[in-house]
Amino acid sequence: xxxxxxxxxxxxxxxxxxxxxxxxxxxxxxxxxxxxxxxxxxxxxxxxxxxxxxxxxxxxxxxxxxxxxxxxxxxxxxxxxxxxxxxxxxxxxxxxxxxxxxxxxxxxxxxxxxxxxxxxxxxxxxxxxxxxxxxxxxxxxxxxxxxxxxxxxxxxxxxxxxxxxxxxxxxxxxxxxxxxxxxxxxxxxxxxxxxxxxxxxxxxxxxxxxxxxxxxxxxxxxxxxxxxxxxxxxxxxxxxxxxxxxxxxxxxxxxxxxxxxxxxxxxxxxxxxxxxxxxxxxxxxxxxxxxxxxxxxxxxxxxxxxxxxxxxxxxxxxxxxxxxxxxxxxxxxxxxxxxxxxxxxxxxxxxxxxxxxxxxxxxxxxxxxxxxxxxxxxxxxxxxxxxxxxxxxxxxxxxxxxxxxxxxxxxxxxxxxxxxxxxxxxxxxxxxxxxxxxxxxxxxxxxxxxxxxxxxxxxxxxxxxxxxxxxxxxxxxxxxxxxxxxxxxxxxxxxxxxxxxxxxxxxxxxxxxxxxxxxxxxxxxxxxxxxxxxx
Numbered sequence: 001x002x003x004x005x006x007x008x009x010x011x012x013x014x015x016x017x018x019x020x021x022x023x024x025x026x027x028x029x030x031x032x033x034x035x036x037x038x039x040x041x042x043x044x045x046x047x048x049x050x051x052x053x054x055x056x057x058x059x060x061x062x063x064x065x066x067x068x069x070x071x072x073x074x075x076x077x078x079x080x081x082x083x084x085x086x087x088x089x090x091x092x093x094x095x096x097x098x099x100x101x102x103x104x105x106x107x108x109x110x111x112x113x114x115x116x117x118x119x120x121x122x123x124x125x126x127x128x129x130x131x132x133x134x135x136x137x138x139x140x141x142x143x144x145x146x147x148x149x150x151x152x153x154x155x156x157x158x159x160x161x162x163x164x165x166x167x168x169x170x171x172x173x174x175x176x177x178x179x180x181x182x183x184x185x186x187x188x189x190x191x192x193x194x195x196x197x198x199x200x201x202x203x204x205x206x207x208x209x210x211x212x213x214x215x216x217x218x219x220x221x222x223x224x225x226x227x228x229x230x231x232x233x234x235x236x237x238x239x240x241x242x243x244x245x246x247x248x249x250x251x252x253x254x255x256x257x258x259x260x261x262x263x264x265x266x267x268x269x270x271x272x273x274x275x276x277x278x279x280x281x282x283x284x285x286x287x288x289x290x291x292x293x294x295x296x297x298x299x300x301x302x303x304x305x306x307x308x309x310x311x312x313x314x315x316x317x318x319x320x321x322x323x324x325x326x327x328x329x330x331x332x333x334x335x336x337x338x339x340x341x342x343x344x345x346x347x348x349x350x351x352x353x354x355x356x357x358x359x360x361x362x363x364x365x366x367x368x369x370x371x372x373x374x375x376x377x378x379x380x381x382x383x384x385x386x387x388x389x390x391x392x393x394x395x396x397x398x399x400x401x402x403x404x405x406x407x408x409x410x411x412x413x414x415x416x417x418x419x420x421x422x423x424x425x426x427x428x429x430x431x432x433x434x435x436x437x438x439x440x441x442x443x444x445x446x447x448x449x450x451x452x453x454x455x456x457x458x459x460x461x462x463x464x465x466x467x468x469x470x471x472x473x474x475x476x477x478x479x480x481x482x483x484x485x486x487x488x489x490x491x492x493x494x495x496x497x498x499x500x501x502x503x504x505x506x507x508x509x510x511x512x513x514x515x516x517x518x519x520x521x522x523x524x525x526x527x528x529x530x531x532x533x534x535x
Contacts, residue, residue, distance in 0.1 A: 056090050135227035251321070437533075
């Protein structure tokens, strides 16, 4: 039986794309990034090294894009790049003054955002966070598609000897005559010999400190840095895209009346509540036994939740079919009225926080509260922008998440301890001792200790001796810390140096507590016990 003849079809393979040549700027930027990462991150002993690294990083990102035709021009992103670079510079300065781990994480996020902005993408928060996952894939993918740059033209291949001599002969001539000039001057010869010896010693000491993890770290830095310079998967937009639809015919929405009635009721409720709020809590004095924690702390938190819920409510109302209703303008009028009342509610939250601050001082958590309500207010404003400009849901989600992350970054940069204890010290020196409890019981960094220095002359003897004992204890801690390690420039912290200098100047007032440990500990315990009446 004859089998039907099957026609063979040969599948044509797609031609392999040639590997492109990387630019010299990209090669130098990647190599320098790897070197400074090893020097300032892996081999650092403190926060000064990472601070210098994160200042250099944006410059290297921009250098890697120089004369690179593959990269989207960043002209439309100049504002993003400028804002991010200024923020990075502020964070690096804060890291040198008084660094902490949260600030290091904030700088990583800012650098990732800068890389996104330099590549032509908007550095939204979600995309920036996901970029950390995509970095190794983008780095390896970029190396797979590129090869080393050509350092000479095709024409020079045909005359390779002349091309080589064109740079080799001048270099040899300068080296020979320069050596003769150095040998002719004993002082110059001594300086060059010293410099050469230092370079050899430094290279040898650097090589001796190599360990098993340094090479893998450098390889990881090379790949991650390349992914940061040239993001591909990292530029993927997280979530959907708002469709800019053409003008659609209006149609009545069945949700108009429910939304309208809800807004009318909420306006009435807010008016009644805010009237009560202004009558009861907007005063300069409060009776004895006033529950500060309940009203100014817990109450402020609940009002912040109410404001966040109002933000979500407006987001739900102004989306979908309601936007095609002819009566939308009336609904917007009600929304603007309710928005005004929400701003008054936000002012009430600030007022409650200030009541607590006025009673017994500032703390880090109260500054977090101020930042938190401010982030919620910004989110509410973004909802109003969405309603007024008819932007989409995904724009709102990206904007609000970015505002939230930006608020956390600014909180990490903010000198919280210096602000809090400067305020508390000023109140105590003015004769109001209640904020002294926050000085006694709250942990503080070096900026906080700098802020309480004036309290060594406080009128209250228990507060005065307690602060002197705390400062003496901190001076001894600094001395013990630096006696146990060999100092390295990456350990530099401006606040620590400044604090120690000031403490040395105050030694006549701290002398007793520096010498007598039991008295120092007793003064600190008495200060805490004495001030807890105002907690």
